[in-house]
Amino acid sequence: GAVVSQHPSRVICKSGTSVKIECRSLDFQATTMFWYRQFPKKSLMLMATSNEGSKATYEQGVEKDKFLINHASLTLSTLTVTSAHPEDSSFYICSASDLKDTQYFGPGTRLTVL
Amino acid sequence: DAKTTQPPSMDCAEGRAANLPCNHSTISGNEYVYWYRQIHSQGPQYIIHGLKNNETNEMASLIITEDRKSSTLILPHATLRDTAVYYCIVRVGGGNAGNMLTFGGGTRLMVKP
Numbered sequence: 001g002a003v004v005s006q007h008p009s010r011v012i013c014k015s016g017t018s019v020k021i022e023c024r025s026l027d028f029q030a031t032t033m034f035w036y037r038q039f040p041k042k043s044l045m046l047m048a049t050s051n052e053g054s055k056a057t058y059e060q061g062v063e064k065d066k067f068l069i070n071h072a073s074l075t076l077s078t079l080t081v082t083s084a085h086p087e088d089s090s091f092y093i094c095s096a097s098d099l100k101d102t103q104y105f106g107p108g109t110r111l112t113v114l
Numbered sequence: 115d116a117k118t119t120q121p122p123s124m125d126c127a128e129g130r131a132a133n134l135p136c137n138h139s140t141i142s143g144n145e146y147v148y149w150y151r152q153i154h155s156q157g158p159q160y161i162i163h164g165l166k167n168n169e170t171n172e173m174a175s176l177i178i179t180e181d182r183k184s185s186t187l188i189l190p191h192a193t194l195r196d197t198a199v200y201y202c203i204v205r206v207g208g209g210n211a212g213n214m215l216t217f218g219g220g221t222r223l224m225v226k227p
Contacts, residue, residue, distance in 0.1 A: 002160070034214065044158065044217040093157045095215075101207045103215055105157035
């Protein structure tokens with residue numbers, strides 16, 4: 001149980017395009033999902049907290065217009081990187097909280113912007 | 115959330131127990147100790163968590179000192195697949211979904227044959 005999936009696992013795109021990453025909780029409902037970013041050899045950095053049916057809460061320094069988050073249902077949250085640039089290349093990881101407030105993480109999405 | 119201190123790296127022989135320490139001297143009464151691990155290029159994996167009692171599951175055991183200022187994660191029989199970065203995180207938990215996790219540097223455990 002407690003499986004979180006992400007799609008795609010890897011994406012390469014041209015500079016200026018937008019990329020959507022999906023995060024799904026497969027066997028539980030998650031009122032809260034989180035999006036993290038991880039640069040090589042660094043720890044995970046929280047980008048935003050996503051609550052079902054409401055606007056996401058972004059961490060300081062994270063541009064909400066650049067990283068659009070939608071949490072349309074209790075099992076799905078999406079992160080859209082708009083007008084991606086090479087500096088947005090990173091490993092993006094989502095997590096979902098179950099009713100006992102334990103976070104389970106997705107496998108991550110590696111984004112490369114050329 | 116309380117800050118945690120972990121050694122940056124540890125080695126362990128395959129088949130032996132791996133004991134990963136964590137200091138959290140400023141932990142509050144309502145904060146839990148969570149352990150996650152991250153294998154290279156994968157998302158973090160939940161291992162175990164506890165409040166004040168020792169906990170055990172199919173993956174590991176968590177030993178929390180009586181004063182709750184430190185804890186130890188024990189992998190009873192380490193395998194090569196346990197090589198990963200292990201994160202000890204302290205935060206409010208247990209019933210209020212939505213509490214964030216703050217990741218520190220973790221301990222890079224290398225299990226050697």
